[in-house]
Amino acid sequence: MESSGAMETDDSRGVSSAVGRLIETWRDDILQRIHGYVELETPTSDGPALNTLADALQHRYCALGADVTVVPVGAEGAAGSHVLAELPGRGQLADASTVLLLGHSDTVWPRETLAGMPWSVDGDRVAGPGSFDMKSGLVVIETALEVIRTLNLPHRPVRIAIAADEEIGSPSFQPLLATMLDTVGCALGFESPHPDGALKRGRWGSTRIDLTVIGRESHAALDPDGGVSAIDELVDQLRQVRAIVDAANEGAASPAVLLNVGTISGGTRANVVAGTASALIGLRFLDAAVESTVLEQIRGVRAMRSGAVIDITVLSSRPAWIPTAANDRLLERMTHAAASCGLTLSARAAAGAADTNLPGARGVPTLDGLGPRGEGAHARTESFSIESLLERIALLVAFLTLAE
Structure with missing residues (x-):
């Protein structure tokens, strides 16, 4: 001042x-x-x-x-x-x-x-x-x-x-x-x-999301097909989320949605197919309309691997x-x-x-x-x-x- x-x-x-x-x-x-x-x-x-x-x-x-x-x-x-x-x-x-x-x-x-x-x-x-x-x-x-x-x-x-x-x-x-x-x-x-x-x-607007994947553990060498990698599934899910955000921003002079993957965790050992993995995602929205559309699409994502379970939890949301x-x-x-x-x-x-x-x-x-x-x-x-x-x-x- x-x-x-x-x-x-x-x-x-x-x-x-x-x-x-x-x-x-x-x-x-x-x-x-x-x-x-x-x-x-x-x-x-x-x-x-x-x-x-x-x-x-x-x-x-x-x-x-x-x-x-x-x-x-x-x-x-x-x-x-x-x-x-x-x-x-x-x-x-x-x-x-x-x-x-x-x-x-x-x-x-x-x-x-x-x-x-x-x-x-x-x-x-x-x-x-x-x-x-x-x-x-x-x-x-x-x-x-x-x-x-x-x-x-x-x-x-x-x-x-x-x-x-x-x-x-x-x-x-x-x-x-x-x-x-x-x-x-x-x-x-x-x-x-x-x-x-x-x-x-x-x-x-600001929304924090926890995206958790439940897979199935197995020995990575002796039984690789018996497991379902939660980490591989999480990577593909994050690619989906990125695609949803990119589509919302397509053709705009400046972004209407901002995306940040703040943390990623999962797995136990290099020789164990990961049984769980999760990411903490931060999203920012220019207005309520784009916020509603993007969140609805994210909630609608489905697992790409048979046996994987996706859980999406909104931790906090500010309009x-x-x-x-x-x-x-x-x-x-x-x-x-x-x-x-x-x-x-x-x-x-x-x-x-x-x-x-x-x-x-x-x-x-x-x-x-x-x-x-x-x-x-x-x-x-x-x-x-x-x-x-x-x-x-x-x-x-x-x-x-x-x-x-």
Whole structure:
């Protein structure tokens, strides 16, 4: 985001100045809070680690005056906990439509990553596993609400929903999220923005599939015909999947479907015909129509070898989010909020999927990328900009306190 020359009223300039001064005063505390969250390494499905962070978030939201609910994932939170919070509006905005704020507590990094990738601050850059994706985004949310509370500003009702399994497609969070959408006016995601700081106003659909083949083991030399190679069958099935995707993209100026085979496993020994094999497949879809067609065709594949059994399981699926006129109106409101604190912004669609896919696809006005600028999500170069972090806090304050 960059400075803007937009005209402001005396009142808005005064509030904006007070907000900016308070955020700057809290600068060190804000970084310490992110540091604390990063030190709580929270890989997906690590229940004890994720529950520790859920407890910290619950404490923070309660201190801000929110009604908090912790939803365990798995038996008694064995895979972590989602955190939900409701904060009523205040003043002349008390009856405004509710703003849904979306984030996640899990990261792609295993425990002990900090040993070789430690937290560091170098000028404007802060690095550390999970700092950019997306613990800095979590702190944008809570700090903005703390600023509003401290300055006693009127604000819209807020609902916070923090997923514990976003990095694997939110399989347990998405059904929970779906129950919230009828009662919110818009949804904001605090994932990372585009590299230039632009917000995300649409996302490709994303589906993760497990393709497993059951064959039959036999001695590879003494009884080769007695076996059915699951690995050979899997290779041919992957060729079929590739052909389906290529057909969907045929004649298009740019791909409408992206395919990535992320992992392959199977077999036991070189002298044993493989009895099982599987692949984890990631698919991205430009729109719902091509998604429906391709997934239907993939589900319809049949084994090529007598005796082989194919099992296709959809592990997670996020629908394509196509921008609408309602999205444009939300972007106008966000742009106005940015101007009120001397900032400008832009927005465009993104290929990556996130929890904002669901509200966006369901027609809820949605924007994502409200976390700070940075780089290296899921990479060892992961870092974010302090200046951008402080700007994002000010932007969220301005949006939540903007009169309708």
